[in-house]
Amino acid sequence: MKICVYGAGAIGAYLGAQLALAGADVSFVARGPHLAAMQANGVRLQIDGVERVVKVRCSADPRELGTQDYVIVALKAHSVPGVMGAMQPLLGSDTAIVTAVNGIPYWYFYKHGGEFAGTTLDSVDPGGKQWNVLGPERAIGCVVYPATEIVEPGVIRHVYGKKFPIGEPSGERTERVQRLHEIFIAADLDAPIRDNIRDEIWLKLWGNLCFNPISALTHATLDVITSDPATRAVSRTMMMEAKAIGDRFGVHFRVDVEKRIDGAGAVGAHKTSMLQDLEAGRPMEIDPLLSVVQEMGRLVGQATPTIDTVLALIKMRERIAQQTPVRFAPLERKTRVTEVSQAA
Incomplete structure (x- = not known):
């Protein structure tokens, strides 16, 4: 089984290294010092204080890697449109694209059913x-x-968790999703096949759409956002606006809003990925987490006044950040933080 991880950063390199250890023919598309370190020394994967070196074929040029059975896209969602052309040499007639990205994916309404299919x-x-x-x-x-982190180029430390729910847009249990499930399990990864992966997408998005921009606007960590009465109330209002939209599209939220907020707070004093991106001077994932919810609300005539307000503020924050040199203290660690939900 040939698997290419496109975007072998903290999460992508962890996932790919685990799959390689399980016997898959894994390759990475990466760039910069991280790529150079993995090419020279392999991926140094640290789990529970034990380091293993995993040799994986790495390149900045997908043309060197050939056609794949699966391409796992582990980029930030806003980076995907810029690599569609470069990705083509990886794609054969039966290649599956596994969208391991935050927010609503491009295929969301494929085989969705109803008037918006x-x-x-x-x-x-x-x-x-x-x-x-x-x-x-x-x-x-x-x-x-x-959650994983790049300790230094080529060195990945696993922080917590190993859950990667997967599913076909149609909800079918196809041969290709079954094969993917089996190699994930062999790689010591938890990959339940969901008959409605959209529910899982919304469960994670439900928290990210409020905690991420609030953290970038206030520089507060998750424990503070969820325990402060004012920011907790804003989060709850945004989440209920989003739930009203999800309900219109048939989404089932298997936890209530308070439990979802408490689940994020339990992560502790963590900076969200959006705050980390702001501090590092990188583009923030705004559209896949907020703009898309606003757009979906417009499709069904559902108002989103609080989401609209926070979206306007975070977009202004990004514009100002792009015009102003970064003045924040550098992050001590390049951590990929994934806000948790109370997922079963």
């Missing part, structure tokens, strides 16, 4: 380019719950 979302897929170039029929959904 086949709809593309401009906030995450402008002009339907991913839909048309990558193809929704290739997609397998994947939700990322673990």
Whole structure:
């Protein structure tokens, strides 16, 4: 089984290294010092204080890697449109694309059913380019719950979690999703096959759409956001606006809003990925987490006044950050934090 991880950062390299240890033929697309270190020394994977060196073929050029059975996209969602052309040499007639990205994916309304089946979302897929170039029929959904960090180039430390729920847009238990499940299990990863992966996507998005922008606007960590009465109230209001939209599209939220907020607070004094990106001067994942919820609300005529307000503020924050040199203290660790839910 040939698997390419496109975007072998903290999560991608952890996932790919585990799959390689399980016997899959894994390759990485990466860049910069991290790529150079993995090419020279392999991936140094640290789990529970034990380090293993995993040799994986790594390249900045997908043309060197050949056609794959699965391409796991582990990039930030806003980076995907810029690599669609480069990804083409990896794609054969039967290649599946596993979208291990935050937020609503480009294929969301593929085989969705109802009046919105086949709809593309401009906030995450402008002009339907991913839909048309990558193809929704290739997609397998994947939700990322673990947290990992790049300690230094080529060195990945696993922090917690190993859950990667997966599922077909149609909800079917196809041969390709079963094979993916089996190799994940062999790699000591928890990969339940969901008959409605969209529910899992929304469960994670439900918290990310409020905690991430609030943290970037206030510089507060998750424990503070969820325990302060004012920011907890804003989070709850945003989440209930989003739930009203999800309900219209048939989403089932298997935990209530208070339990979801408490689950995020239990993570402790962690900076969200959006706050980390702001402090590092990187683009923030705004559209896949907020703009898309606003857009989906417009599709069904559901108002989102609090989401609209926070979205306007975080977009202004990003514009100002792009115009102003970064003045924050550098992060001590390059940590990929994944906000937890009370997922069963």
